[in-house]
Amino acid sequence: MLNYFSSDYFFSHILSYSIWVPVLAGIAVLFTSNDNKPDTTRWVALIGGLAAFLVTIPLYTHFNFADGGFQFQEGFNWIPAFHINYHLGADGIAIPLIMLTSFTTVIVIISAWQVIEKRVAQYMASFLIMSGLMIGVFSALDAILYYVFWEAMLIPMFLVIGIWGGPNRVYATIKFFLYTLLGSLLMLVAFIYLYMNTNSFEIVDFYNYQMPLNVQILIFLAFFAAFAVKIPMWPVHTWLPDAHVEAPTGGSVVLAAIALKLGGYSFLRFAMPIAPDAAHYLSGFMITLSLIAIVYIALVALVQKDMKKLIAYSSISHMGFVTLGFFIFNNLGLEGAIVQMVSHGFISAAMFLCVGVLYDRVHSREIKSYGGVANTMPTFAAFAVLFAMANSGLPGTSGFVGEFMVILGAIQENFWYAFLASFTLIFGAAYTLWMVKRVFYGEIANAKVAALKDLCQREFLILAILAVMVLALGIYPQPLTDMTNATVTQLLSHLMQSKLPVGLPSGL
């Protein structure tokens, strides 16, 4: 008989545990639903979130750093009629993101502690379930399994923005849902097309399937529709500022820290290895879009009056670095992009939490409602300035590592790419520091700011944890790069091999 609690069973099904522990914890939280006693709910959620985080730790400790392939694989036939398998596995790119997801969920649960007062159980459950589903996206090795997680994750996010969001939440959340759905359905068509030719939904089988260039381009564009919306790339980014502004703090944190990474990760998992020739063929196009995002969106961020909107645009600009790193096809760029994804996960989460701290006290996200906050909230100001520096890519913080690697990679490819990309260091500093100046420094602007109380222990705790992560990753990024190294090398060598069918002229 199988012993579900033995350590052997645990280590051979660790990804399943990472997915289903938070989901089950979320369902358990729903059963504690009682708005008169929200503390029980909160504690159950926190314990569930911590358990879910602890479960993912062996992914790092038991990781084989020399192996660039999929590890911790497990699976069974899920729907034999369609050859769909429940097949999980994770490589050096997925595992940092999985751990980031479970980590962020704990932060979100703590950050919502006293802030969310209506329907606490549903709020906590949404985030726990969403966390499990996103880990599912990162670890699925079967296209339909991946798709199911990818779409299912929209449902809790839709509810989070819609129920606990700001005044214009309905518009924002429906826009978010429909934008993403449109893209993903096209991706589904691509999956079915690949299935018809390979008779399998296994991602690895897709990797080995050869296609002429014009088919590859169509497949790539179908994936592009799904992932570019998610990342988001210019010009399909418009849902993001709306969603961020209206979402509650926790929603913004998860959106920025993880949901955007789903898009970036999926480019590496699907679009590029399945259609490598199309990826090369269209790399100019992708790089152009990335550079527009980096430069133009940074300028847009500069003129924002709403702090959350500013950070949202800054996210798009930073994600431009990620896609730039992908499509210059070299080791440095790719690895830098992955570091950038993880680092942006910490920094954007921290920035949104900082806005949340202010919003909970003053109930305004407008920059002009503030001024001189540093006088009344010195500790908070110290944290905020640190994260702002990280966001503008100051050396010593995690924001610097990724951007620097991508710029170095870009120079190898083309000087002008690097030249344009490095503008972000100027613009990024400009919009972030200008916001910091207007919000934190100067005279105390009004009575509300004068009455502000500094961080409570709970807020201090989460910001401190994030600050440690940001600095640690900035000073010593090696644990992360060690993890991704083998995978990136293997991925690049796959990307450099043409998948055009032998004997057919390309373009047919």
Added chain:
Amino acid sequence: MENIRYDLITALPEIIIVSMAMFILLADLFLKPANRIAIYLLAQVTLLIAAYITFTTHVPSVSYAFTNSFVDDAMSDVLKLMIYLGTSLIFVYSRQYIQQRDMYRGEFYALTLFSVVGMMIMVSGQSMLTLYIGLELLSLSLYALVALDRDNAKATEAAMKYFVLGALASGMLLYGMSMIYGMTGSLNIAEISGALIGADKLHSVLILGLVFIVSGLAFKLGAVPFQMWVPDVYEGSPTAMTMLISSVPKLAAFAFVIRLLVQALPSLAIDWQQMLMFMAVLSIIIGNITAIAQTNLKRMLAYSTISHIGFMMYGLMSASTNGFVYAMFYIVSYVLMTLAGFGMIMLLSRKGFEADKLDDLKGLNQRSPWHAFLMLIVMFSMAGVPPTLGFYAKFSVLQAALQAGYLWLVVFAVLMAVIGAFYYLRVIKMMYFDDPVDHHPIEAPVDMRIVLGVNSLALLVIGLMPEKLMELCIYAITRSLS
């Protein structure tokens, strides 16, 4: 003598239901209103007995009865079991509703059982005449059911519309059948398909006959451009009847299409494929776009039905065994979703309050999180979002269409599905994001709550494990279409 006994045994479930329906009509006369529950239980037991017989007498092979005009094969047995199940759910959901509206009488149960017999004959018809008789028995029972609430002006209007347009459709169908009969000299499905093998496929009478048959079928299914009756009838009928019209008869209509088009007229596949293709695309456009403008939930679901039928036709128009399997899977999923959706409307309704406006759903999450959650599953399933059943339904028919080479039609359907998602999301928005207007506590019998819970959760559970249902559909279709 032996033959007659065999015939009667093959049709035993039908015979039992007809007898019980008549017995219910009689028994109703002798029962005090307080004891009406007996009628309800009798109707449920009837379905149970029929299900038991269908299930135990099932053999995987095909057998014919009544001089080859009646068939008992895997598809008919599976669909009949689904029909019993669906009807039984309808009885559970509608009991309180019809009690509160003074329709809790033997007629409701007897007429519904007659319509069930009609569906069963459609499912088992092996001759065009049998098929037609089944269809008429179903239709006439439904017309009467819609008009059951005599003093309800809207329902009477709906019944009138339903009757006139339904009769027109029946006429067209019959006309088409007569042309096919004229060309082939037979009413029997197998003989027709045999006679057509060497025939001139471009003969105008044949094509004209096909056009009439397809139009008649489209009328009954509610596919564009023959959909005009659907929204009016859905909205006007009492919700219990709307639920009946919109759910189980679609299973019978599916079998009808399989018998007539796939089994009798496979030689004309190229022609009916094209017709289905146009109707499928139009149904998806009109259904999804018009649904956005609706404020009445029943009307919205009517347009949603039209688009679902369009999606189902994607499976049929592929004209492959896989396509038919997936179309069957789609229609079974559709019936489960529709039952749960209308069940929820009836759960929220009470005496003098129909709960059929979209606004009536406002703030349901605050009134009852559990029921809001169930409706959430139903809506996401209708929109085709994983991990619900509706996703696999759409996924499979689109796959069939892609395999048949309709790439751009599939892309188009996908775009339309996004538009469709909008109005389902709006329902969720009403339930979750808005504050309640109606503060009445939800009153419903325990059995209804439990069954509705199981029905809605089934959409999620089967969505996670669709294999069994898919196997059932594969079994039904491959055994019957060999």
